[in-house]
Amino acid sequence: MNKRYFILIPLFCIWLIASLVIAYQGQFYSEYLVEFLKKQPQNYPYPIFQVFSLSLIYGLWLLSYAFLFCSDWGVKHPYITYTLCSILPILLSSYGFFIAFVSSLHVIAFILISIATTLLHFLLLPVLIPVYRKYVYPNKVHLHLN
Numbered sequence: 001m002n003k004r005y006f007i008l009i010p011l012f013c014i015w016l017i018a019s020l021v022i023a024y025q026g027q028f029y030s031e032y033l034v035e036f037l038k039k040q041p042q043n044y045p046y047p048i049f050q051v052f053s054l055s056l057i058y059g060l061w062l063l064s065y066a067f068l069f070c071s072d073w074g075v076k077h078p079y080i081t082y083t084l085c086s087i088l089p090i091l092l093s094s095y096g097f098f099i100a101f102v103s104s105l106h107v108i109a110f111i112l113i114s115i116a117t118t119l120l121h122f123l124l125l126p127v128l129i130p131v132y133r134k135y136v137y138p139n140k141v142h143l144h145l146n
Contacts (some may be wrong), residue, residue: 019055026051026106054110090120
């Protein structure tokens with residue numbers, strides 16, 4: 001197996017943990033549903049479609065990171081790829097700020113996970129990408145710099 005695909009294992013583990021947290025929080029009702037919408041907790045069904053949709057959105061987000069790390073086009077054009085992969089974190093975090101008050105707990109868990117991932121995207125990835133590419137693509141990085 002090519003060593004550039006080993007990054008997919010931690011990305012899958014991150015997605016699995018985030019999906020389990022979202023699924024776990026889906027079983028609880030929020031105070032907004034009880035206080036403002038006057039729904040009873042026993043009438044609140046498990047939101048399986050919403051949990052599945054949020055897990056799918058987060059999975060697509062992590063697939064963009066897989067594209068950033070694993071694709072040859074991403075190695076040749078690192079700034080364009082990083083910019084394209086930055087669109088989704090900005091959109092989801094800004095959307096999360098607007099709907100955080102009226103959301104149920106599984107959506108709030110998704111918002112917190114997306115904000116944490118956005119912070120890691122802008123603080124950690126600019127440092128990790130050159131180090132990762134130095135060890136995984138040693139010949140291509142030197143050819144790109146010359």
